[in-house]
Amino acid sequence: MPQPEKILDPSHSPEAWFGHELRLRRKEAGYKTAAPFAAKVQVSVDVLLKIEKGDYRCPEDLPPRLDTVLETGGLFSRAWAMVFSDADRKRRDADTRSPRPLEGGVQQSTGRMLEGGAPSSSTRSPDPLYRRQFLVLGSLLALDPLDLTALLSPTPPPPVPEKISTREIRQLQQIAAGLHSWDNTYGGGGLIGQLATDSMQWAIRLLSVPCPSSQRPDFLGAVARLGLVAGASQFDVYRHDDARLAFKVAVECAEEGQHWHLRAKGYSFLARQAIWVGDADDGLTNAEKGLVRSDRLTASERAMLHAARARAFGKMRNVQQTIAAVGAADDAFAQRRPEDEPPWMAYYDDAQHNGDTAHALWDLAVGIDDYDPAQAGQRFTAAVRGHGPGFERSKAMSCTKLASLVMRRGDPREAAAIGRKAVALGGGLTSLRAADDLRQLGQFASRHPKIHEVAELKEEIGATLRP
Template identity: 55%
Template sequence: MPQPEKKLDPAQSPQAWFGCELRHRRKQEGLSARQLGHLVQVSDDVILAVEKGRYPSCQQALALQLDTVLDTGGVFARAWPMAFGSDADKKRADADKHDERPVKAPKPVADGRILSRDTSAPLIGSPVPVDRRSFLQASGLAALVPTDLVQLVSPTTPAQQPQTIRAQDIDQVLGIANGISRWDNSFGGGGMVRDVSSRAMQWAAGLLYADCSDVLRPDLFAAVARLGIVVGASAFDALAHDDARRTWRFAAECAEEAGDWHLRAKTYSFLARQAVWVGEPDEGLTHAEKGLVRSDRLTATERAMLHTARARAFAKMKDVQNTLAAVGQADDAFADRNAAEDPLWMAYYDEAQHAGDTAHALFDLAVLAGQDPGKAGQRFALAVQGHDPAFRRSRAISRTKLAALTMAKGDPRQAARIGHDALDEVGRLTSRRAVDDLRQLGRFAGAHPKVQDATDLRERIAATVRA
């Protein structure tokens, strides 16, 4: 019979208040201690010990993770200095002294560990390399379930964040943002990219609590905004819409704090695209127009990007006139583009990207409002031809939309050939957006039951989506 849960007294100590609040928030979210521990990468024993006020040193990074997972608005980060900040290091050192057992956990790695569950340091006392199969059998690793394996390689304590921000800390945030952006474009926003992105965002948000000079402060907020943009994009690609929206709004606030109009515009562009995607084109239009506030401070490329977002919103509303006008404004702005004026991270918005983004608006006009599909088809073809291999996802999505447009408005056999090429590319991605576009192509193919090529494509799409 399960033991009754111990009643907590928040007035007993700052640690007890912290633990009582954690239990309240956890139960409010309907999470068990094990489930919450898995989300923040600690054991359920740690969660329960913190709740009972018995954990010797809840690390600040764990407090930040709890805030993020439980969406507290920063309650635990603000309470951490009172509950643990003054003597946490001393308590941890004392606890270590009293434990004379051999250490069997991975050595802590100070830099970069938030990006992976791996550790470059070998386990102390690990056997000399032997035959892998016999080692697995002898050690019992083969019998462990995946959750056990995750716990086995998870850090026992979160990495320490800097107390004072230096220029190299800001450079690290920007470097990680650039890396995630590359991975996201190459592989999609799911899988490991999603996991890495979430951890990096938690780390970067924690830097805002550290001491920072007035000189570095705008750069810090700009770097965190930049990371927030790419992390939100990764969540969007995984169709984690609430996470994406929350991260972009946070990024917009950071961009405002930094006084960076370019980052602000990019954030609102993404918010607009997501709103259109989830069927809220009016909200998408509002976001796009917010991004265009003080457009004189934006580059021509950024104006083209935001007018394209307006076009996509109008198209979902089946507003032909305003869609075509917005596409024209986007084209005019892009014609004035001077890449040397753009921030480095805007380099992705080249001819292929512009063609593909405007083609999405024209696609909706063709499918939803019966307009000529020719212009959309031409632009999707330009995007497919022009996208660099580094932007595999964008190329795959444009190819899929071209196949869907051809299937709906043209020759289904030609559409099937294009669709198979798109499937070859999408199969190497973890993009749920790309998969969603495949489903649309499959539905269009279903309108041609007597065309064997279309039927074959539909069956292959179904098999791919199930896999």
């Protein structure tokens, strides 16, 4: 009696992910059993089954034959290069690095806010972030807007065409869409950050290529969109100069192409970045630039920019102006009609609006003792409840800020319970912003060293963050 097939877990290891994809595509191609397919690709049945089960690494010479027989357009060749050669490089780097002592003797957990090292062998299960990045890689390869292996390779960069065509415009749009989704889910570090940087460099090189006048508005719009999402990824991991350049390229392209919605988003990002690095006045200026000719903007875009103004005023501890800007954001958002919004503004829903305005009120609540923290707390709570799959970073950051607010102004034990949820939500992200929010929560927790639950939370935060 034939044995049932082993159930594959593609998140277990690089080999498991590769094997899962191979079995799936073999069966989709009509090879229901392994033997005829093994003969086609010139390997033994035993070797093929071991590769599919994740028990054996695919030999380097096999992927081209897999691509030919399965007609995948080079998928497995790119996957092998991106998965196994990168894992080998990480192991070699790890071997040459001396171990670093842990802070305060705190034992590190497997879930980390920042990227950890690769597993040392195929039998060792990677940490949660490592597993999640292999799942992201599957999406990268499925998108296949251009040769992503070349785009991610440090040398040489992808070639530029003699003139811009619909192909380049489509590629820019697809990369932007993929980056936007992956960045919101996993943060801007690791493979995602590298793709953001390399794709933006490629886009800037394309700007010097001749483009037919009939296609130039679409081309400029595609570059602007990529600049926004690449800049957001770079901002998330504190590559501020790169992020600022990407945002400014996006704004300039949007203005030249008369894409007023993209222009507004660009100024919103410039405002948020300036506020984050401590220049609230510059942040306010950028937010108000974005609101110029607000009649051309959608309700969500106006709400987004008024929320940025509120965050700037909050950093300045200007209570009256902060509350007025939050009110203007609420008024604009109340007029929102999702069907009128551009695709990249679909994220700005009730959860996002509550989170953005709560951040502005948070600065008042933690910085001014006689300011009532209730509004900020209610909005953060609504944001945490409202953020769905695909917005893990936003959910984690709102949860962390809520925990910090309660730790500072409310019941430390309640804050510890919220904080543990925040650690669980953010433990697999590659976001430096989310990491710093957790670090700040740990500082607030330090004020209550005698409360057992708070002390446990502080240890958990220390174990989650890279020393």
